[in-house]
Amino acid sequence: xxxxxxxxxxxxxxxxxxxxxxxxxxxxxxxxxxxxxxxxxxxxxxxxxxxxxxxxxxxxxxxxxxxxxxxxxxxxxxxxxxxxxxx
Numbered sequence: 001x002x003x004x005x006x007x008x009x010x011x012x013x014x015x016x017x018x019x020x021x022x023x024x025x026x027x028x029x030x031x032x033x034x035x036x037x038x039x040x041x042x043x044x045x046x047x048x049x050x051x052x053x054x055x056x057x058x059x060x061x062x063x064x065x066x067x068x069x070x071x072x073x074x075x076x077x078x079x080x081x082x083x084x085x086x087x
Contacts (some may be wrong), residue, residue: 018043022069043067059066 001009021027021040029039045058048063064072 018067018069021067025075028081040064040067 022041029041032039033042033075044060044064044067046059049067051058052065062073068075
């Protein structure tokens with residue numbers, strides 16, 4: 001497989017992952033962290049780092065909006081549940 005095709009496939013898989021996470025708002029970031037060791041915020045940080053490596057100006061809030069599909073504050077208000085307290 002040539003490099004261009006590999007990058008295109010990786011980009012498609014990433015877009016599919018982001019789309020899947022946007023569709024499954026019932027899955028909380030804490031659940032993702034516990035199960036997979038990463039969450040939407042991690043993806044946002046990785047996206048921001050990739051942009052910065054390429055000299056693209058972006059801040060963390062912009063990166064989160066790309067991953068969440070809306071401003072993070074809006075997503076948080078609509079979908080984030082209260083953290084469960086251990087007894």
